[in-house]
Amino acid sequence: MGATGAVGTVMLRILSQRADVWGEIRLVASARSAGRKLAVRGEEVEVLALSEEVFDGVDVAMFDVPDEVAAQWAPVAAARGVIVVDNSGAFRMDPEVPLVVPEVNAHAVRVRPRGIVANPNCTTLSMIVALGALHAEYGLRELVVSSYQAVSGAGRAGVETLREQIAMVAGTELGTHPGDVRRAVGDRTGPFPDPVALNVVPWAGSLRADGWSSEEMKVRDETRKILGLPKLPVAVTCVRVPVVTGHSVTVHARFQDTVTVEGAREIIATAPGVVLFDNPAAGEFPTPADVVGTDPTWVGRVRRALDDPTALELFVCGDNLRKGAALNTAQIAELLAAELS
Amino acid sequence: MGATGAVGTVMLRILSQRADVWGEIRLVASARSAGRKLAVRGEEVEVLALSEEVFDGVDVAMFDVPDEVAAQWAPVAAARGVIVVDNSGAFRMDPEVPLVVPEVNAHAVRVRPRGIVANPNCTTLSMIVALGALHAEYGLRELVVSSYQAVSGAGRAGVETLREQIAMVAGTELGTHPGDVRRAVGDRTGPFPDPVALNVVPWAGSLRADGWSSEEMKVRDETRKILGLPKLPVAVTCVRVPVVTGHSVTVHARFQDTVTVEGAREIIATAPGVVLFDNPAAGEFPTPADVVGTDPTWVGRVRRALDDPTALELFVCGDNLRKGAALNTAQIAELLAAELS
Structure with a gap:
């Protein structure tokens, strides 16, 4: 879930590099991205639009989507018997959802009354x-x-914003007068409150x-x-x-x-x-x-x-994007795969 | 002293902006920069090469030079009756040299047995x-x-290094693979141990x-x-x-x-x-x-x-460069000017 995002892109690379413990891998994103083909484990896989049916027959779902999407869809997947590993902030502090870092508290993954395991924040x-x-x-x-x-x-918006701003300041004398960087950047601050x-x-x-x-x-x-x-x-x-x-x-x-x-x-x-x-x-x-x-x-x-x-x-x-997001999610999913096998 | 450096350049601007409590202002730098003309208080002033004689008749000398130059020359100036305000690290922890921030411990400037007052580090x-x-x-x-x-x-070398590196990374996808920025920057790391x-x-x-x-x-x-x-x-x-x-x-x-x-x-x-x-x-x-x-x-x-x-x-x-260096130095010098007047 969220296969086309910044973390999703890294996740496909990580799933292709690590020991392959998975059968079918389904890639899911918003309707806007459905139909795109992405490479994972050396194959081209078509991205599916999010729906209840994409979870049918799935053992483990890795979510990297906004909090509100996770809050809505993780319980939907869990109700269909899927174990969700969620990288949003929606469930991390829920006392019925374990928050897992395999090197630190792998044991916690085993008790998951809601069928959801949370992945910590990247920081x-x-x-x-x-x-x-x-x-x-x-x-x-x-x-x-x-x-x-x-x-x-x-x-992705954060990365694009920095790259665009770097192009604006390269070759200039900016950064020596009050607000000169702000004036050069204008309203192109992207997801940030100030120029970065x-x-x-x-x-x-x-x-x-x-x-x-x-x-x-x-x-x-x-x-x-x-x-x-x-x-x-x-x-x-x-x-x-x-x-x-x-x-x-x-x-x-x-x-x-x-x-x-x-x-x-x-x-x-x-x-x-x-x-x-x-x-x-x-x-x-x-x-x-x-x-x-x-x-x-x-x-x-x-x-x-x-x-x-x-x-x-x-x-x-x-x-x-790796240990801070996709890698830890994959490690948790592998703990679950070992338990299910 | 150090009129042509990064801090010296800001010092000339600050001396031109603040209340003018000074008579003659002499600009001093290494022999390499001697003869250059720099603007201060609306005049063009020729830079003098460092020598014992440049201190003759001077009340207050503001030093922004490397530690070893300050260690050698501040006592020379002080021996000629000049009060030195030194922005190097050479004297800051000397118990006979006050370390002064006018808003915090202005009183300390009055006791200066070596004729030297130290300006703190910018951080x-x-x-x-x-x-x-x-x-x-x-x-x-x-x-x-x-x-x-x-x-x-x-x-200045720090600023030039960053500007050069920004030009190298602008318009690229650098920053997403291990060491890619380091490879692009090569040995152009200037005064820093790694790319900045x-x-x-x-x-x-x-x-x-x-x-x-x-x-x-x-x-x-x-x-x-x-x-x-x-x-x-x-x-x-x-x-x-x-x-x-x-x-x-x-x-x-x-x-x-x-x-x-x-x-x-x-x-x-x-x-x-x-x-x-x-x-x-x-x-x-x-x-x-x-x-x-x-x-x-x-x-x-x-x-x-x-x-x-x-x-x-x-x-x-x-x-x-201002409160962190030139401005605080100027504020200390102004305390001394008030005391001397």
């Missing part, structure tokens, strides 16, 4: 595998997170209570649910940056126990799905331009807080 | 005026800071002990010195972003007392040199593209931490 996913490994050892007590989020988190080229924008999502953005609340709520720490203090500021794909976050993580940099590095280096890339003397730290298109969570800049022996500072990067 | 300056005002009311107890630093913090176009780079400055960057240590050490809080816990991660000018930081600030958003907003709105720009419902939050070229520190996204009534979250933006 949560960009850091949670590394944090889960550190939590298992040291016991997480507090998180302060700042994000550097790529425009593809806002879908030559800029950073401290906003993602919609407005929630007390000045928080929906993206910030998702990171807090989902981190608590996945780690099973419903009262974990989490302070988040989400910022959009002019990167096509690859979310980064800085993390200040305080633990129950005293930490060591050597211990933290070993946990990160040996955690499944995580790569330690941390040697500043050799210029080694992860950046989105290098981790885009890769599967793992990349961790660098590992430091112990100078004033608190229980706190670590990290810089974490991941591909927001 | 510290981007947030310290707002933090100083909040500290005066609530009593700062802990800081967690993440930066979004503009390339002009690395001087379509990327963010978690590094600024040189390597210090235990994996910290010099920029991160500066923010911690200088914040403590300016606020007179030598043991303040400060955790910082510095990240370079593809912005020409305008440093941004996210701040998680914990105080002695319980805070309220209304109280914090009033302190910020009434603090000298600070603008509150914080109405997400109307799309209002500061971004570097809008604050570049302006004097104040802009503060938005003011929230109280959801899990700690003593902590605030902020997003702060300032022009790293």
Whole structure:
């Protein structure tokens, strides 16, 4: 579901690359895209228009559609016996829907009273595998997170907007006078409240209570649910940056126990799905331009807080369309396929 | 000193705009730039090559030169009776050199046993005026800071590098495959360890002990010195972003007392040199593209931490070449001019 979107496109690539545990794969999108042919597993498959009947005989459906579409259609599919893995925000905080990151809480996938399993938000996913490994050892007590989020988190429109703006500012002296980038970009800000080229924008999502953005609340709520720490203090500021794909976050993580940099590095280096890339003397730290298109969570800049022996500072990067969306969805679906087989 | 650099260029503009408290203004640079004519206060002034004699008869010298040049030449000027306002890192942590932000600790300028007054680092300056005002009311107890630093913090070479890379990536599909931006940019990374176009780079400055960057240590050490809080816990991660000018930081600030958003907003709105720009419902939050070229520190996204009534979250933006460098230097020099007159 959502086969033609930014995440859907990556999902087809991922399904073509991973061990093939699937029989028939049906591609579904809105009526507008029906009839298009897309490549998956080396075949051309025609896109079907969304209807109740497309779910007939299906075991697992992977949804990447807007919240309101998921809210309407996931229960329809579930009522027809399909297990839905949903990447929207519609069900993530539903207590009857598990929120699953296979490396962290694979066991949670087994209890799904509504027939729906939720996939976390891309920003949560960009850091949670590394944090889960550190939590298992040291016991997480507090998180302060700042994000550097790529425009593809806002879908194809986000990517097109950045590319268009980059073309507008290339070869100019823009970025040195108040509002000059804004005047050049005009109303071509796409899905963003401000220009993103030559800029950073401290906003993602919609407005929630007390000045928080929906993206910030998702990171807090989902981190608590996945780690099973419903009262974990989490302070988040989400910022959009002019990167096509690859979310980064800085993390200040305080633990129950005293930490060591050597211990933290070993946990990160040996955690499944995580790569330690941390040697500043050799210029080694992860950046989105290098981790885009890769599967793992990349961790660098590992430091112990100078004033608190229980706190670590990290810089974490991941591909927001792969582990941040399509890959984690595929991993959950594979857990379900193993259970069904 | 350093009249032809990125900060020097802005300094000439600032000296031309502010109340003219100066007699003769001498422009000094390396021998390479000597003889060039630059505009200041509506006149064309010839650039002099650095020598001991250029300081003869001078009351105040503003230095914006590399650390090693400042370390050598500031004492030379001071020995000739000149008060030096130095924007390098050479003297900032010297206990006999005051580190001054006029809105926060103007009094400190009066005690300068070495005849040198230091100007803080641009990243510290981007947030310290707002933090100083909040500290005066609530009593700062802990800081967690993440930066979004503009390339002009690395001087003209930083700006030229970003502009060149933007031209390389404009009109392409780069940013979607591992390392594609790096391959396109090749070795044209200028003063940065990685490409900055379509990327963010978690590094600024040189390597210090235990994996910290010099920029991160500066923010911690200088914040403590300016606020007179030598043991303040400060955790910082510095990240370079593809912005020409305008440093941004996210701040998680914990105080002695319980805070309220209304109280914090009033302190910020009434603090000298600070603008509150914080109405997400109307799309209002500061971004570097809008604050570049302006004097104040802009503060938005003011929230109280959801899990700690003593902590605030902020997003702060300032022009790293103006308040972050030239403007603060000029303000210090004006304090000295008032004292001398």
